Amino acid sequence: MGSSAGSWRRLEDSEREETDPEPRAPPLDSPSAHWKNAVGFWILGLCNNFSYVVMLSAAHDILKQEQESGNQSHVEPGPTPVPHNSSSRFDCNSISTAAVLLADILPTLIIKLLAPLGLHLLPYSPRVLVSGVCSAGSFILVAFSQSVGLSLCGVVLASISSGLGEVTFLSLTAFYPSAVISWWSSGTGGAGLLGSLSYLGLTQAGLSPQHTLLSMLGIPVLLLGSYFLLLTSPEPQDPGGIDEAETAARQPLIGTETPQSKSGSSWDLSLQERWTVFKGLLRYIIPLVLVYFAEYFINQGLFELLFFRNTSLSHAQQYRWYQMLYQAGVFASRSSLQCCRIRFTWVLALLQTSDKHREFAMEAACVSDTLGISISGVLALPLHDFLCHLP
Template sequence: MAVVATAISSLTNSRNYQPVSVDADAVPEDELETVTSPPTPFWHLVVSFWMLGLLNNASYVIMIACAKNISEGGTALVFLANVGPSMMVKLSAPYWFDHVSYKHRMFLATVAMVGSFSLVASNSSEDAATTSSSKVVLAWKLLGVALGSLQSGLGEASLLALAGKCDGEKSSSTDSKRQCLTCFSSGTGMAGVFGFFWKWLWNDLFGLPVSTMLWFAMVLPVGYWYTFRHVMKIESQLPPIAVASESSVPEDAAPSEESALANDVSLEASDAPQRIGHRTKIENMTAYQRFYFVVRLWPYIVPLFTVYASEYALQSGTWTAIGFPVDDVKSRDRFFQFSNWMYQAGVFLSRSSGTLWTAPIWILWLMPGLQCVNLALFSYVASHASTTSLYNPATLYFGAFYAGLLGGACYINAYTRICKDIALEYQEFALSSTSVGESLGIVVADILGLFIQACLYRTNGLDGAIVQCPL
């Protein structure tokens, strides 16, 4: 929270933003008062983005926190349902986002959040368990989880782009402090802590059933939609981004430093079948040009994919088979919950660092490698519980916190590097497109997690795995 407070404090000292000038004679009298009203302070916008980050990812994290309640032996199935639709949205986003307004996308996301909580809650009650077969009940719950995935993926891809757009409207410099993007990222980090706290508060502390806890969560989509509308109201007061028109750039002009991606990710790369430079607007690109643009974002997508694949394999696989003692179901559930809390705390801290430092590209690539080492160490410790001194709460909870630091740092630095490396007029498109790396990584991790869980269950003599260990 100190990082968020620092960012807000710096904003209050920055220059004030004035509304775009309007010809009073061209505006109807009944609308003149609204047009000439003072602009909302910019710090309202960054706080709202922080709230949107929290609310957008809260439903996703709540479903992760309830994963073992939804399906004890198939935790990774819940994780898969919680990411599949999100991945499909992000894969297809480059081809339709510019044709659908932010308002319509976020309205669909809000409706999906309501449907998600409703389906999982109504099928988690005792009545549902006694009146339907277990497979039918699980199917309905997984459908509810999938709706939550649709909401979080659609919301994240849209709000990342919107945050980058607001930062761009705030300043024409790609080296601006990126307050909106950092606050949104920080909010998504806090969503992890909030989601597990929500489950612990109502389900563990007060002893309420999961269904009741999810019905209480219906307050979240209300806040989600209200906060988004507030953001759009403030964003409309910011001056538009000034970019060069296509006709103003000579055909033989060399690409400027701002109009190309960093290093070998140049939008005007000489090996491109068709040049896609600052002369081609996003809305004028063909499907092939959009696809090629996304492929050229690989220096940012690959680190996101790798870090998410390794850390979610930890969550959906390794951490489900650790407990003190390991053969006690409640002890395993307790470790799963608190290790995720520690992980989410690390994510929150590192995702809040976007205004402080932007990692060079080699460090962005180093962090996923360290996370893979983390996965290997946790898997070794979990399979040698009785023989290694590392199998103790202090070491493993600290390791979970460290995993969160790595994952969150890779997330925010991938997006801040995009804002630093890519021309301003392409940042919205690049931010929403790059987010597919996260979802692809989680899908791979959740499939891998099924088999990691099965192998560790077999090693530790535990029952409940829904697949066979292939080793």
């Protein structure tokens, strides 16, 4: 096994030919490995969600293109823009920023729903490469697009990158100490703050939205570098060696058993059993859906209509500030595990389902946030039209 994650994954993708033995990686619990993996997963969380956040921060600029067709550089509008609907009390785009939200979340929802059906059969390296390429493609496509439709296609690429990366990197944490999950979570929060802050800062400094997006092409490169070069090699789950590690890596998100040991697992659950487990999870799924629904209904459905006219900031600039302040709160909450720990976590064990049902339960519950965000985008579209037609 190689001394880096890259060497292990190259073996995974090869034809399993004979290779010369390489020096063993340091134990995962050694101080150097601990910090490399902690920093690695923080960067992966940051890079994975970065394009997703930037597209939401740029939503107002993306939709302004319809009013500014032919403006190839996405020049910053003046400080007092003319409302699209002059009869409305609001300064409205013809399309709600919820359209960008839907383009940025629906592909992620589809990936999360389909991932348990076979994504685990694909090795990690191709998945990470696809995620990085889609992230870079999203920045390029939105930067050079001349229409809202093409820009939304770029947003879809950002969503594919984020969704595929999330299910990939979360499954990868099964091969590392559990502490890396909190670092991943903090990194995703950091993506919200740094993504929105960088877009706000660069555009506020006078850089056009187009050039701002192009300047962020280093983020996909950083993602690939962190995965292939920074993470230490995960150790096999048993003495079976690399083949056993590969087999485990191809299992669904939570499990690390070999296919032969999967009898009695969620793959064997009947539809009736799945429905019974799902009904028991509703007490946890519904609050999560409601929280994310309310959060994004305000963030992408109402923020764009909150415009103070008698200020030095344009409507687009105010929208970017809203996004940055919102993401600052997200970063604080997702990083709280490093400074505030819940001591009586054993209470949560009383709420678990059985081992047989646990994998299905995790798969069903993990779509709660994405589902709530998707519903908020769908309902924010007609609300935008209703409010913008008020006299």
